[in-house]
Amino acid sequence: MLGTxxxxxxxxxxxxxxxxxxxxxxxxxxxxxxxxxSPIMSDEPEDVEDITTICGGLNINIGTLNQRSIQGMFxxxxxxxxxxxxxxxxxxxxxxxALRTNTAVELMKALPFTVIRGNISEIKTLALGxxxxxGVDADVADAVTESNLDAAVAFVKDFAQKSRxxxxxxxxxxxxxxxxxxxxxxxxxxxxGKVTGTGCQLxxxxxxxxxxxxxxxxxxxxxxxxxxxxAGEIGWSHMTESDGNSTYRxxxxxxxxxxxxxxxxxxxxxxxx
Amino acid sequence: MLGTxxxxxxxxxxxxxxxxxxxxxxxxxxxxxxxxxSPIMSDEPEDVEDITTICGGLNINIGTLNQRSIQGMFxxxxxxxxxxxxxxxxxxxxxxxALRTNTAVELMKALPFTVIRGNISEIKTLALGxxxxxGVDADVADAVTESNLDAAVAFVKDFAQKSRxxxxxxxxxxxxxxxxxxxxxxxxxxxxGKVTGTGCQLxxxxxxxxxxxxxxxxxxxxxxxxxxxxAGEIGWSHMTESDGNSTYRxxxxxxxxxxxxxxxxxxxxxxxx
Amino acid sequence: MLGTxxxxxxxxxxxxxxxxxxxxxxxxxxxxxxxxxSPIMSDEPEDVEDITTICGGLNINIGTLNQRSIQGMFxxxxxxxxxxxxxxxxxxxxxxxALRTNTAVELMKALPFTVIRGNISEIKTLALGxxxxxGVDADVADAVTESNLDAAVAFVKDFAQKSRxxxxxxxxxxxxxxxxxxxxxxxxxxxxGKVTGTGCQLxxxxxxxxxxxxxxxxxxxxxxxxxxxxAGEIGWSHMTESDGNSTYRxxxxxxxxxxxxxxxxxxxxxxxx
Numbered sequence: 166m167l168g169t170x171x172x173x174x175x176x177x178x179x180x181x182x183x184x185x186x187x188x189x190x191x192x193x194x195x196x197x198x199x200x201x202x203s204p205i206m207s208d209e210p211e212d213v214e215d216i217t218t219i220c221g222g223l224n225i226n227i228g229t230l231n232q233r234s235i236q237g238m239f240x241x242x243x244x245x246x247x248x249x250x251x252x253x254x255x256x257x258x259x260x261x262x263a264l265r266t267n268t269a270v271e272l273m274k275a276l277p278f279t280v281i282r283g284n285i286s287e288i289k290t291l292a293l294g295x296x297x298x299x300g301v302d303a304d305v306a307d308a309v310t311e312s313n314l315d316a317a318v319a320f321v322k323d324f325a326q327k328s329r330x331x332x333x334x335x336x337x338x339x340x341x342x343x344x345x346x347x348x349x350x351x352x353x354x355x356x357x358g359k360v361t362g363t364g365c366q367l368x369x370x371x372x373x374x375x376x377x378x379x380x381x382x383x384x385x386x387x388x389x390x391x392x393x394x395x396a397g398e399i400g401w402s403h404m405t406e407s408d409g410n411s412t413y414r415x416x417x418x419x420x421x422x423x424x425x426x427x428x429x430x431x432x433x434x435x436x437x438x
Numbered sequence: 439m440l441g442t443x444x445x446x447x448x449x450x451x452x453x454x455x456x457x458x459x460x461x462x463x464x465x466x467x468x469x470x471x472x473x474x475x476s477p478i479m480s481d482e483p484e485d486v487e488d489i490t491t492i493c494g495g496l497n498i499n500i501g502t503l504n505q506r507s508i509q510g511m512f513x514x515x516x517x518x519x520x521x522x523x524x525x526x527x528x529x530x531x532x533x534x535x536a537l538r539t540n541t542a543v544e545l546m547k548a549l550p551f552t553v554i555r556g557n558i559s560e561i562k563t564l565a566l567g568x569x570x571x572x573g574v575d576a577d578v579a580d581a582v583t584e585s586n587l588d589a590a591v592a593f594v595k596d597f598a599q600k601s602r603x604x605x606x607x608x609x610x611x612x613x614x615x616x617x618x619x620x621x622x623x624x625x626x627x628x629x630x631g632k633v634t635g636t637g638c639q640l641x642x643x644x645x646x647x648x649x650x651x652x653x654x655x656x657x658x659x660x661x662x663x664x665x666x667x668x669a670g671e672i673g674w675s676h677m678t679e680s681d682g683n684s685t686y687r688x689x690x691x692x693x694x695x696x697x698x699x700x701x702x703x704x705x706x707x708x709x710x711x
Numbered sequence: 712m713l714g715t716x717x718x719x720x721x722x723x724x725x726x727x728x729x730x731x732x733x734x735x736x737x738x739x740x741x742x743x744x745x746x747x748x749s750p751i752m753s754d755e756p757e758d759v760e761d762i763t764t765i766c767g768g769l770n771i772n773i774g775t776l777n778q779r780s781i782q783g784m785f786x787x788x789x790x791x792x793x794x795x796x797x798x799x800x801x802x803x804x805x806x807x808x809a810l811r812t813n814t815a816v817e818l819m820k821a822l823p824f825t826v827i828r829g830n831i832s833e834i835k836t837l838a839l840g841x842x843x844x845x846g847v848d849a850d851v852a853d854a855v856t857e858s859n860l861d862a863a864v865a866f867v868k869d870f871a872q873k874s875r876x877x878x879x880x881x882x883x884x885x886x887x888x889x890x891x892x893x894x895x896x897x898x899x900x901x902x903x904g905k906v907t908g909t910g911c912q913l914x915x916x917x918x919x920x921x922x923x924x925x926x927x928x929x930x931x932x933x934x935x936x937x938x939x940x941x942a943g944e945i946g947w948s949h950m951t952e953s954d955g956n957s958t959y960r961x962x963x964x965x966x967x968x969x970x971x972x973x974x975x976x977x978x979x980x981x982x983x984x
Contacts, residue, residue, distance in 0.1 A: 186752070187460040187733040187736060187752075188736050188737055188740050188750075188752050189737060189740075190460060190461050191461055191462060191464060191465070191634065191635070191737060192684075192737070194461055194462075194634035194635075195633065195634050195683055195684050195687065198632045198633070198634060198683055199632070199682060199683050199684070204634065205531070205534070206459070206460075206461050206501070206502055207502065207531075207535070208502065208504070209502075209503060209504040209505065209537065211505065211537050212503065212504075212535050212537040212538065215534065215535030215536055215537070215538075216531075216534060216535050219534060228752070229752055229753065229754065229755075230755060230758065231754070231755040231758075231779060232755065232757065232779075233504060233505075233506075233779075258751070258753075258762075261751070261761065261762060261765060262753070262758050262761030262762050263761055264755065264757050264758040264761070265758065265761075359744045359745070359968070360741065360744070361737065361740035361741050361744060361750065362737070362740075399680075403680045407945075407949045407962075407965060407966075407969065408965055409745060409964060409965030409966070409967070409968025409969055410741055410744055410745050410964065410965070410968045411738075411741050411745070411960070411961040411962075411963075411964035411965050411968070412961045412962075412965050414684070414741065414961075415684040415685045415687075415688065415961065416680075416684075416685075417684075418682060418683065418684035419680060419681055419682030419683070419684050419685050420680075420682070421682070422632070422682025422683045422684070423680065423682055460733040463733060463734050464734055464735060464737060464738070464907060464908070465957075467734055467735075467907035467908075468906065468907050468956055468957050468960065471905045471906070471907060471956055472905070472955060472956050472957070477907065478804070478807070479732070479733075479734050479774070479775055480775065480804075480808070481775065481777070482775075482776060482777040482778065482810065484778065484810050485776065485777075485808050485810040485811065488807065488808030488809055488810070488811075489804075489807060489808050492807060506777060506778075506779075672953075676953045687957070688957040688958045688960075688961065689953075689957075689958075690957075691955060691956065691957035692953060692954055692955030692956070692957050692958050693953075693955070694955070695905070695955025695956045695957070696953065696955055
């Protein structure tokens with residue numbers, strides 16, 4: 166079933182509008198092409214409504230937000246919501262600055278997000294709904310581990326219910342919940358944290374998975390998370406002794422490029438709670 | 439003769455000012471270095487006139503345009519025109535939004551472009567001169583194929599005459615015309631479409647080719663198109679089984695890095711109509 | 712001792728705030744991760760104070776400056792100065808436009824930079840303190856060579872004293888001075904000049920080295936320069952026949968990823984004058 170979600174992306178070539186940061190945007194574009202989707206980037210307020218109209222989903226990532234692009238996020242988001250498009254929020258750095266936290270909170274108030282994807286610190290910041298600035302490491306002590314897994318699953322389910330969105334918390338163990346069920350995913354490698362933007366890439370790819378699978382969005386979101394982690398495993402298996410994080414970046418995207426539904430189905434490591 | 443165009447780039451190291459999108463800008467810089475040119479990026483209106491003054495050509499790409507960078511495009515373009523520099527327009531997404539279409543149309547009215555390079559949908563939008571927003575796929579049914587080649591050649595020649603620019607339409611078959619003659623080019627591979635920014639890269643490299651070959655700009659533009667396609671073929675020949683689109687990106691630029699005039703001359707596949 | 716500087720980065724994982732250009736920003740992020748640091752990018756004036764507060768150092772690079780990001784540089788810089796953070800200036804293109812030269816000069820007046828890193832043309836522009844626009848190649852005739860080394864060392868020492876900063880001039884021979892001593896470094900390869908952004912990457916990495924080595928910043932700056940050059944040598948040794956500048960980019964960052972203090976200590980080629 167997870168495999169079918171990937172096959173549906175390749176079959177339907179969903180067009181994804183990305184308002185994303187300039188640090189990792191090239192890799193977001195290439196992973197969207199690798200998985201079978203098609204990327205468009207636009208953040209100018211006067212441009213975003215037209216662009217989002219021709220797409221199937223909108224990926225909003227606040228990683229290098231500015232006053233102009235924030236306006237673009239709201240205008241694109243409202244248009245995408247009117248059109249019933251998939252809407253994803255990646256609250257990069259929420260908790261690290263007041264502007265980031267407040268922007269993410271205001272976006273959540275204004276827009277009916279289909280899915281919110283971030284690390285545990287960012288998601289906890291949003292769950293608190295607080296505009297107080299904190300360090301980026303404030304909540305890192307709360308990383309999801311086997312020992313606090315029950316509490317983490319309960320937290321993610323609760324936030325999914327309150328936010329009326331699918332919530333995906335990614336880290337060593339990934340959690341994806343719609344408020345009722347929660348996928349607990351154990352794909353991936355720690356070395357992925359040494360490649361900038363694997364989270365941003367996942368958000369772009371997840372948007373494509375959701376657009377291509379309108380009838381089962383929870384499974385689609387979980388499939389994207391498994392695909393990213395599995396690509397990290399497959400890409401690592403092709404590393405030579407002198408390869409490092411820059412080559413690993415390429416190999417992860419390459420692994421998505423070659424992945425099909427059968428490979429994903431076989432390699433996905435998850436349970437549903 | 440195509441080979442000489444590349445040799446001239448390596449011999450003269452043309453400095454190219456790029457106002458280009460933030461998605462593919464790093465690859466544009468690296469392919470300019472690979473072909474023997476030298477890149478500078480600047481889009482701030484207060485900065486662009488000085489920067490363009492010290493360059494030989496200006497590459498304007500509207501892929502992630504915004505109100506500030508649009509001003510930069512006009513100011514840089516007017517200065518470059520005053521100085522008789524090579525001026526290239528890459529109308530990314532013309533037809534996909536009113537802002538993109540209108541900006542491209544207004545740039546064409548204001549500036550004496552040496553060359554306009556885009557896909558068939560973008561060029562058709564400009565040929566219509568319309569400011570109406572259309573989907574990005576609106577004209578894709580009109581892709582240049584062997585069966586509609588005569589009509590496509592006539593269209594490109596006609597638009598080149600009307601726009602008083604060299605027109606380069608790239609796709610499975612590439613067409614490059616100055617209104618009199620039309621190069622029909624069959625280099626390249628379909629897999630290049632899975633790498634973000636090969637068109638943007640070509641626009642940057644083509645600007646360098648035009649600067650380095652002032653006496654025969656049509657041949658220079660055709661040489662750049664052949665070089666890009668040939669790099670796609672050579673790069674593909676170095677792909678291993680697990681390599682995908684992210685590694686292919688590197689291999690294409692690497693192939694330009696190693697290409698010399700003799701290789702280009704031998705590998706170019708074209709006819710002139 | 713140089714090796715210890717790298718080990719200290721890996722041990723303390725310094726968080727570096729980068730206000731840098733959108734051309735090379737992805738590589739800056741990946742090399743910071745490769746050396747053991749942690750990158751954050753933010754240039755919005757309303758965001759930068761919070762972000763810089765949680766970091767240990769601020770890397771200001773004016774490569775694609777605009778009116779908004781210039782405000783961000785001053786606001787972030789003042790906050791970083793208040794907090795006693797490491798402050799690095801990379802004056803990309805100083806001398807090539809009035810805006811770049813003036814911005815770099817004004818930043819130097821307003822902020823107590825810990826280190827200024829650039830090529831010889833940029834540093835000479837700043838040493839003159841002039842706001843006059845010049846071509847990018849104006850001072851290239853003055854590249855640091857064995858034959859003018861004594862004069863170059865004296866110039867760098869003098870500018871370091873006047874600017875009260877460590878000054879790092881990188882090129883075929885690199886010079887790093889605090890005004891008293893000057894490291895003369897002969898690591899690196901000429902082919903690094905065909906990869907966009909190796910200077911930007913060095914600036915990001917150098918900021919991390921300075922944050923992690925507060926007690927000997929001159930040695931830390933020299934260690935970063937040696938590490939970058941040595942990575943260029945090691946990365947080159949892994950190049951295959953068909954690899955070019957795009958793959959070289961990956962191999963340089965990969966070499967940093969695998970470098971440890973012992974490798975750096977053994978491979979560093981320098982003398983102190």
